[in-house]
Amino acid sequence: MSMSQSESRAAERNRDLSLLVAVSLAVLGAALTWLYFIALSAGAAPRLADLAYERLPGTGVSNPVTAVLLNYRAYDTLMELAVLLAALLGIWSLGPAAPGFQRSGAVLAGMVSWVVPLLIVTGGYLLWVGGYAPGGAFQAGALLGAAGVIVRLAGDPRAGLPGEGAQRWLLVLGVLVFTLVGLGLMAFGAGFLTYPPKFAKWLILLIEMAATVAIGVALAAAYVGGRPPGPEAQPTAEDEDALTAAETPTPDPTPALRPQP
Amino acid sequence: MSQLTLLIIFDGVLLVTLLALAFAAVLSPEPRRAVMLFIAFGLWLSLVWARLRAPDVALAEAAIGAGLGGALMLAAARRAARTSTRSDGGGDEA
Amino acid sequence: MLTAQFLYGAAGLMLFVLGLWSFLVHEPLLRKIIALNITGAGVFHVFIAIAYRGDTAPPDPVPHALVLTGIVVAVSATALALMLGARLQDAEEEDQSR
Incomplete structure (x- = not known):
């Protein structure tokens, strides 16, 4: 392989430098570990945890992590949603998405039709249970995203998402509702x-x-990796070649081009 | 006392495996293999966090860090493998 | 001081250093991204170890929430970096074919 060859050549060229990097990073690691040891043996400083548990009854949830995420430090979560949105804007600005994969065969399609609803239901469960047990918006959102990834792998070029206009609304929904709730509370006199x-x-x-x-x-949408393709988008021949699952029977997309007997 | 020793052994096994997976992921030159090892590392990390009584974070790491991050990286690894076979001019798969 | 807290925190620091080393030494973009993710995992691991307060006391929820936020931000940054890398590769291929 040419890649590993050039890689090893580069490694040889930079051997002294990488040795220096390794040694200085080892020193850094040792120093950090020593500092960590000192800090731990100095004993526990007063922590936010006690305050967080004390105020828990007034937060509306009984899972302390959800309370921190959406009540004490709701700003963080709002900004985090904004970061996610910004990253997706960056991905979309890089151009259209690559065409999807070929349509899945019967077995995979059958599995997908079982797994995707299951993921969505589990997401809803995690969302609800997040109030008092491990779970919450992040885990539930991750399951929805995983459902999208599976749908795209099974051949839908848009990962089961709606068209671009609707997708934009869904994407800003988090930041929008969050900000509107915050502003509404301000209008009613709360902070x-x-x-x-x-x-x-x-x-x-x-x-x-x-x-x-x-x-x-x-x-x-990040897994789709670009502006959503239109509804007529079909996987290209090149992409189908690249798939190893060539033996799955697929309907021939161009029956008209078959040689007539 | 013996229970405490057992727990420390358990911790040791968890951590040694975690570090071994991280080393393997970092040292593997082949992209697909590195990504697979990274996914295994992420899943193991979520186990470790469940042991440290952080089940919320463990769930998120398993689903987002290992699952979706792994899916994204696998797509990139597939792409890298495809372009490297194409630039070799052979295309031994096709 | 809890032994477990120190052990797990030290492992997190090792992961941090390991990721940083791999990021500096290895050239391919995918390996750099994996290395950065391992660096981030090390930082998260130290946070979780600090939040752990033994098997009887409940853990500190504040670092947990920070790590949750961090995981999502890390994966979105990874996605953006991978897409940027893909476009870069496309551009290089176009230059070579010209």
């Missing part, structure tokens, strides 16, 4: 994203639902 304890649960659930959809769509 930005400071929920009154009475409505906290429902506001958090509303935000989490929007965030789940936005995260799921963003992750699936």
Whole structure:
């Protein structure tokens, strides 16, 4: 292989340099470990954890991690959704998506029709259960994104997502609902994203639902890897060649070109 | 006491495997193999985090870090393999 | 001090250094991205180890939430980096074929 050859040549050329890098990084690692040891043996400083547990009853959820994510530090989560959106904008600005994979055979299609609904239901479950047990918007969104990846692998070039216009709305849904809730609270006299304890649960659930959809769509769209192809997009011959699953029977897309008897 | 020793042995096995997977992923020159090892590393990491009583984070790492990140990297590895066979001029698969 | 806390934190630091080394030494883009992800995993691991407070006390939820956010940001950055790399490769191929 030419790649590994050039790689080994480059490695030889840079042997001294990489030795230096290795030694200095080893020193860095040792210093960090030593500092970590000192910091740990100095004893536990007062932590935010105690305060977080103390205030938990007023947050509307009983899972402390969800409370931190969507109540105490809701700003972080809002900004994180904005980062996800920005990354997807970067991906879309790089051009159209590559054409998808060939249509799956009967066995894979059958499996997909079982697994995808199961993933969506599990996502909904994780979203709901996030209020009081491990789970929440991120995990649920990840499952939706995984469903999109499976659908794309099974041959849908758009990963089961709607057209570009609808996709844009779904993508901004998380940031939009989050900001609107925050601004609405401000209009009613509370601070930005400071929920009154009475409505906290429902506001958090509303935000989490929007965030789940936005995260799921963003992750699936990131896997598509470009502006969504139109509904008429078909996998090209080159892409079908590259697939190793050539033995799966597929309907011939061009029956008219067959030699007539 | 013996339970504590057992727990430390358990921790040791978890950590040694984790570091071994990370080393293998980093040192493997072949893209697809490196990505597979990285996915295994991510899944093992989520196990370790479940042991450290962080089930929320473990779930997210298994689904997002190992699952979706792995899928993205596998697509990139497939692409890299395809272009390298094409630039070899042979195309031994086709 | 908890032994487990130190052990796991030290492992996280090792992962951090290992990823950084691989990022600096290896040339292919995919390997660099994997290395950066391992670096990030090391940082997350230190956070989780600090949050761990033994088997009887509940862990600190604040680092957990930070790590959750970090995982999503890391994967979106990875996706963007991989797509940028793909476009770069396309551009190089176009230059070579010209």
